[in-house]
Amino acid sequence: MDSHDTGAAPAPPHSETTLRVNGEPRTLDLDHRRVLLDLLREDLGLTGAKKGCDHGQCGACTVLVDGRRVNSCLLLAVTLDGAEVTTVEGLAGHGGDPHPLQRAFLERDAFQCGYCTPGQICSAVGMLAEAAAGHPSHVTDPAAPSGEPVELVRAEIRERLSGNLCRCGAYPRIADAVEDVI
Amino acid sequence: MTGTTGTETVLGAPAERREGREKVTGTARYAAEYDGPARAHAWPVPATVARGRVTAVDAGPALALPGVLAVLTHENAPRLAEPDDPILAVLQNPRVPHRGWFVALVVAESLEAAREGADAVRVAYEAEPHDVTLTASHPDAYTPENANGGYPAVREHGDPDAAFAAAEVRVDVEYRVPPLHNHPMEPHASTARWDEGHLVVRTSSQGTGPVRAALAKVFELPEERITVSAEHVGGGFGSKGTPRPDVVLAAMAARHTGRTVTVAFPRRRLPAVVGHRAPTLHRLRLGAGRDGGLVSLSHEVTTHSSRIKEFVEQAAVPARVMYAAPHLRSVHRVVRLDVPTPSWMRAPGESPGMYALESAMDELAAELGVDPVELRVRNEPAADPDTGRPFSSRHLVECLREGARRFGWAARDPRPRSGAAGALLIGTGVAAATYPVMAAPSRASAWALPDGTFLVRVNATDIGTGARTVLAQVAADALGVPLDRVGIEVGSTELPAAPLAGGSSGTASWGWAVHEACARLADRLTTLPGPVPEAGLGAHADTAGQADAESRYSRHAFGAHFAEVAVDTVTGEVRVRRMLGVYAAGRILNARTARSQFVGGMTMGLGMALTEGSHLDPAFGDFAESDLASYHVPAHADVTDIEAHWLQEDDPHLNPMGSKGIGEIGIVGSAAAIGNAVHHATGIRFRELPLTPDRVLTGLLAHEAPPGTFGG
């Protein structure tokens, strides 16, 4: 049962889309079904973003879009024309020096298999910015002044990273690593 | 000879993971991440009946979709020779042995097209009545010859029934552990291509050697014409210990289409095809004297397996080594049902078995009014209760004492419900842990190179344990050179043959061969008259006959788990406030990665206790919780404070490194410690996992207002 005549089937709807990925403009003709995660992994070879569930349940695919963390498996890439995307490959500083969080993860042994790790790191980067911008979490004291930076005590870190699952159970070390860079 | 890192010996040092930088920068590649020229993607089609036969497949609508290359079914897929493991006989006949069994595979130019194609395939079935419900009194239950691991299904000493009947104190209780899913974060995936008759495969597996052997068998190829590699593996926890259908399907699809094909299983498909921890129904009978000494211990387990394979979770096995009971029985029974085939999940046998046994021991302690730590100490055996062999080392008592000291156990008020704090009930619990010491023969080679560095080659697999790092440490130690002079290659069948990463035996097996090869190389170097030749100088080792030699000792790791919980009386939610484990696991070869493994195991134990549970839906015959939204693995917020410690244990009867396995013992008994803490907090014995709010709240309400009184 092979498809001998693929030419007969009309191509699925597609559009030209331009995104900036890790600082570089990329223009692609995108199948409208393509999600950001598959665009990164399949079209750009940026496999640092991982596919753990494809359903927004695990956080392995977390990247930053316009500075905010997102589950890239849930975003249709064609909707992101003009967006700025940062992946784990783009976190390093000038000269390829690892990001402080990447270094902290190494020093703390905040991973085992490493499959959740890029998502954890991108999520932590996004989370630090959210706390600095005063976004409350489920465990933030409701009496805390709104709009002020939230102090990232351990419970805040844990709560805010709970969308990133780690089956290897590196959680305490991940929280340590995040504390190291605060 | 002792290698050095400058100030300390190499073995045991907290060396950083060798592949760490790749993992934190996103350059480490996993099996689905190898883009060959013109790579195609495949998507499986699962059976939607629990038992029956495929009567027709209409691939037309799928093939009409743009980008779909082929639809493989039992009618057109390449024929396979019969595999050793029946779960690998995919697309060979129309039988459906369980729901979720793959009945077709769609290969397409893109993931999107493959997925849409899989939705478009029309399959007709002749369904038959099915049965997926395990009960202890199931008429089809039978006693197998062996349980998993080759353990005899039944062992009996003395007259456990009579001794139990005559015992001064008796505990007769039943526990239930539901099906559990491994769910490593990287779903099972393989990328395959045929290169002029040579099959080249990247796969996510705990051992590429067994994968190659299975592929050689089904495709009837000599092993030399197959290369399997697994450079990085995103966890396995047993589910990648045996070859899984992804690798066979990828190779079939690549042969059928002439393309490089990646098969990455969707998360929701995993529970049906990668094995699961089978549910276990436990009956424990403990008979003791007033002094707490056990006279009779009987552990009977009933579990399920599938129609196509007998796999028996060896949950009564730990009862054979734990306590001195002159009358001792351990029995496994199994019921073959129309369920997916169960398999290994972290500490198969020990994990559910010790949950039940260590919970029952806590019940006995409460019954006797004896401290649960002391009860275990009182029942410490002088030799292995089942075989009579001496223990090579044990130190369970030391683990319990050290854990009690670190945890602050002495300050505990033993009375249940003594720790109320507002709406919270606080309690603490303890449980013991054990895991057998295993090792398998392995080969390895070691090379001295003219530039003064060394290269060690062994087909170990690093599934997140840090195998590269610890094996380099073993090598540096045996060679007596600094760690940074040792390079290591692992993760490919092109390397010297080695067993899989499983049974907490990887490091022992591979390390043994690495140690031997390096010791031999060091010898050759001392007698080498001139400089190391241009081509290098090599030495090889094969530990066959050594690593698998019978020991006159009973060899096991032991440990103790302590937990403190808070139970919310309003919501029924249980939170673990802290967990502490102390292990006696021989020599710890890398303090940094070992701690991560222990803590990871304890975290999975926390999940087993509180959040993880799956059900086979009797009507549909499927797991009701098959993705990560419904099957709850612990998240950051669930894990507050977990500590792992170990004793310096010197055991000369193990392997040249003196190590025991550490990958699994962390999950053994940790769920019991949490359950026992919940009893201490609430005064209620919950005997079915997981301890979810619905269960706990129901128990709390019934406790406050026994049936018939609630609501007046």
Ligand code: FES
């Ligand atoms: S892959 Fe996106 S959340 Fe799991």
Ligand code: FES
């Ligand atoms: S490091 Fe393996 S899942 Fe997090």
